[in-house]
Amino acid sequence: MKTKVIFMAVILLTSVALSGCVSNSAGEEKKGGSSSSDSGPVSAKSAVIIVTDDIGREIPVPYPCERTVFLVENAMNSMYAVGGADEISGIGAVWYEDTKAPFFRAIDPSYDEKRLSRGSEQPSTETIATADPQVVFLWASDWGSEDIKAIEETLNTSVYGVYIDSLDDLQRQMKTLSKLIGKEERGAEVIELMNESMEKVTDVTGALSPEEKPTVYWMWGDVYGTAGLNSTANDLVERAGGVNILNNWTNETKNVEHPVLNLEALLALDPEVIYMWNNENLDPVNITSGDTVDGIDFSTWKEISAVKNGRVYEISDPFVYDFHSPRLPLAIMHVAKDLHPDKFAALNLTAETDQYYVDVYGVHYPGFEPA
Structure with missing residues (x-):
């Protein structure tokens, strides 16, 4: 079974005394020492x-x-x-x-x-x-x-x-x-590496006509929870050459980060592709076969275009393709190859992943040997 990573967990902490730098709440005047806003250059003398x-x-x-x-x-x-x-x-x-x-x-x-x-x-x-x-x-x-x-x-x-x-x-x-x-120079270098990697996809998907872009239902682990129009997953789908199905939804919650649909809404939206975040209890075949998993009867999804056409995919490795990290470009490549297999047939995801790890982290993938 696949590994499920919960990367949006809320951190629960208890409180005790801890020494460190003095903190003020946002908007309060900082006392003591010199300061510099993050909107401008930092002086070497800044404490x-x-x-x-x-x-x-x-x-x-x-x-x-x-x-x-x-x-x-x-x-x-x-x-x-x-x-x-x-x-x-x-x-x-x-x-x-x-x-x-x-x-x-x-x-x-x-x-x-x-x-x-x-x-x-x-x-x-x-x-x-x-x-x-x-x-x-x-x-x-x-x-x-x-x-x-x-x-x-x-x-x-x-x-x-x-x-x-x-x-x-x-x-x-x-x-x-x-x-x-x-280390601002290194930060700029990594961002440029990200942009260059993403352009290997977006240079292609940016030229697609609206008709060539499939509608996509992004499926989080709670199944009916999806990617809102203001979310990183939405950015991922769009850059990979898809259209978030919530663009066709009239519910006002479509703009939040993690809206939740119901079966009726999903059937009405009828996405051409379903893309799952990695789920240890559920595989694409469970959906296309109409299985019942964790109390959800996926036979009720049989009339959805994505199911009828076998276009249900899953993020294969939630660590490598963690798109809330600098590895976002790899996730875009992964999704793009599923959404547009003909246009990205020559994109070697294994080679791209290895080179990206070398450039960003200084190690090879897999194995993590020093570059």
Whole structure:
């Protein structure tokens, strides 16, 4: 069975005292030291800079930042990509660590020493304190996050709220991370590598006529949960040469990140393609065969065009094709080859993946041997 990765998990934390840099809530005046906005260049004399996190909060961070703790795995992948291995002092939950640990060990020899917990469990704040973080990264969707509030008020350190729902968000985050650690040139280099890789697909899909682009239902693990029009998965589908079926939906929730449909709505939308996020309990054949899985009778889907024509696909490896990380271009290639097999028949995904890992992480894939 396939491995299921939950990368949008909300981080649950308890609160205790922790030493680090002094934090202020967004909008408050920073006290002491010099500062620099993330909208301009950083002075070498700056003791502290102000950066904007993914949810729009301005936070003070020592510059260059030398000690970061990641309680969210996707952003940690971005930090590694921009050359920040030495600046990671602590690592929280890693889902399905047995599968991913060889990669992390290959790009960071100190990975095991930095682990603050095991598996998908988050460390206690007492344990986080041992990493002496200057900034903590955690998943948060809004300013009212109780997790952010708890850390900022009790741990006395800045918190960077991680939230990605578009390609622009991802690349903006990477620019900020590279700035924090004083490696902006590397950040720009990785973003350029991403763009060049994506252009191998978008140069083709951008020339397609509307009639050549199939309508796509993106299926998350909850089956009727899908990709809203303002989401990274929507960007993925569009760049790969598809059209999100929600463009034809009149429900006002179509613009949120993760709207939920029902059977009636899905049948009415009648997508030409169904694209599944990796699911350990469900395979495309279960849908096309009309099986009943986890209480859902997929025989009721038999009149959907995607099912009738056998066009149900799945992200084959949720780690390699994690599109909330710098590996987004590989996911675009993966989806494009399924949506337009004739136009991308010559695209060697195995070779592209290996070269991308070499360029971004300095290791080969698979095997993670040094490049």
